[in-house]
Amino acid sequence: MKKILQSLLLPCALVLLMGADNQEARFQNLGGKIMCTCSCSQMLLKCNHVGCPNSDQMIRELRANVTKTKNDEAVLNWFRTKWGVTAVVEPSTHGFELLAWILPAAGLGLGLLLVVLLIRNWRMRPATVAAGDMNLAPDLEALRARARRETEL
């Protein structure tokens, strides 16, 4: 069980660590979290339409901030301050917006807890024996075991 867990956790950790500290990747990543404010409802790096009054300037600012600041959250905060909180479509990881991240995780956690409690409840309950299961002839039991083995039902 321990080995299975380790083999599952290792790729997850590798995936989470990949792509870190690459400036172009950071630029692309952050550009996908900021909305263009020209009311086109597009992400900043997707809003490349000719004549857009805001996207060119915002993209320049993003590039400058990515070079200047190491912290992604600080870059997003800079945009929140300058262009308004609605410019960033990914909620921040502090203050009220943290709630957006916590709620789904809390929901899943609560669900998991419920499932665990349910299983515990089932395990503690005495087994109910169906009438058909009692006093089975040995040959019938053997046939049933064979059917189960062959069909996995």
Place this chain on the structure above:
Amino acid sequence: MPLLGSFCLLFALALAGYCFVVGVVAAVRKDAVGYRLAETARRAGMASFAAVLVAAGALVYAALTDDFSVAYILHHSNRALPAPYKFAVLWSGQEGSILFWALLLSAYGFVLRLRHKVDQRLVAMASMVLAGIQIFFLILVNFVANPFGMMDRLAADGNGLNPLLQYPEMVIHPPMLYLGYVGVSVPFAFALAALIMRYPGEKWIHITRRWTMVAWLFLTFGISLGAHWAYAVLGWGGYWGWDPVENASLLPWLSTTAFLHSVMMQEKRGMMKVWNVWLIFITFMLSILGTLLTRSGIVSSVHSFAQSSIGDWFTAFLAIIFVVCLVFYIKNRDHLRSENKLESLVSRESSFMFNNLLLLGACFAVLCGTLFPILSELVRDVKMNLGAPFYNKVMVPIGLFLIFLTGVGPLLAWRNTSVGSIKRNFAIPGTAALLIEIAVGILLFKNGVRFWTDMGQMYAMMAFCLSTLVIATVTSEFIRGGIVWKNKLQTNLFAGIYQLSRRNMRRYGGYVVHFGVVLVVIGLAGAAFNQDKEQEIGKGDKVQIGSYTVVGEEYTDDDNANYSSQAALLEVYKDGKFLTRLNPEERFFKASGGQPVHIVANHSTLREDLYVVYEGRNPDTDHPIIKIIINPLVNWIWIGVLVIVFGTGMALVPNASPVSVPVRSTVTVSQMEEQGMQPAGAGK
């Protein structure tokens, strides 16, 4: 006609009211008089369908004959509107769409009441619950959002239909989605009826299984048509934007999917009764929430075509439903005790439980994201919309776990699965998944894609791997069972698989649905490898993107009664060879004050779509501005949806009768009588 429509709506309300009140009285009396009253209530419920149908017909007639004395027709139609779109006017505005809800609900009710012999007592109670829902919608169309409101003065022409809706799929997408939303009412009505009556056994589940699957099918088809419409019309190159109204349609879909899985535990093992009852209650409430979000405008969305205070009515209705469900649950919860217990964590039951947990977790995450703007406005006075980055971060890992369970679940046995069986069943699918993953990785690397530097592409790789696992699992299930039937009937493998499927259509139809789902997932994963470019293209100008070269050939203007348009004619070359001509267009609809709509030109193959959008003209140079996007694997999504539809259709078909075994010795009638036996079929 408008007068007839108004009258029919009032008449339908009276009939639904009668069906509900008399249904309650009949349920309380439980004697011969009660039985006769229940019959009159049933007939009144069926007649309400005819009344709503006439009302809806009157509104469509008014649209087709350009009767602009009706305010709804004036606001949503115009003379130049093509006839199919005039028909679609019925669900294009708020009043009409609520009438459409009422129509579909009464149609479902009609079928349910017509088939009352399946279980007269249970159907009578379910009919009463449905009548209660009908009353709500009929009150809305009669007194809050009446589609037959008249104008003071007769206008020469109407304001026209929203140009975004003037697309063939828009004639089908809303009805499909509404059929799904409304279809959920039937299992809800049966579940509540069974709970109120403390109805023994799982009969309500057997009766509603097909209803639920049909509702799920319509929801699936409706959602995918909407995605295809967004892809073809909105011109941003995507098909799913996590828009609040898109999310609203996804919510009941997720909970219905959870219900369709967990209900099997109740059928086979008598477990999870409380869970199932609440799942269907929640699903119905989510379908009402979906209608509330679409129609009230409480969250900003490109879909909220109509905005009004009708939301208060829906909120009150949701509260009433919740209270009614809660009261009857508390009163009769002892009736919902599980008959069996979970014997092992490594079993089909536990995989269903985790599948349900993830589906409901996904549902909850989408709900939180959708309602977050309302919460943020309440707390901070700023409506903060959460965009795709939030949803992708939360939903993609959940989705990957779900695909993993889709692959693993069918390989686990009911009650308990041995380690040996796991090893045996997983060896081939697991190896296939790894080999395909390595092959895809090498292929991408050779094409210059460094997927390990991009989180989205890493997720896509995981999706490919898990999808292969599911495909291998499904295939092995068909082949293993097919071989058994092949040997039994002395036939070939394909005939064996056919016989196998015909004898358990639900199970093997379900596997086909799983196969369709992974095709959709592969298509969605392709989005991680998108490329796009926007550029001015004059005559003879070239744009290079990926292996394509797009050359400007011509650009034109056009004009007709409904719209004027601008278009470009482009030649496309792939690896230097001529491939096709594309004609992206932008239309300006006259009745809507020149509102522009993109008509996307798309060269679509299994490998990728070359998606070209006409973005307008540069006023300085008068050259068209063209946006070109390469969308890999998008076609897999639409093919996957068709496979899902086919699989669901399969699961809806009844099983073939068991294979007859030839009788080895004959027995005469006199011998049978001597031994007290009866001929086969006697006494049925």
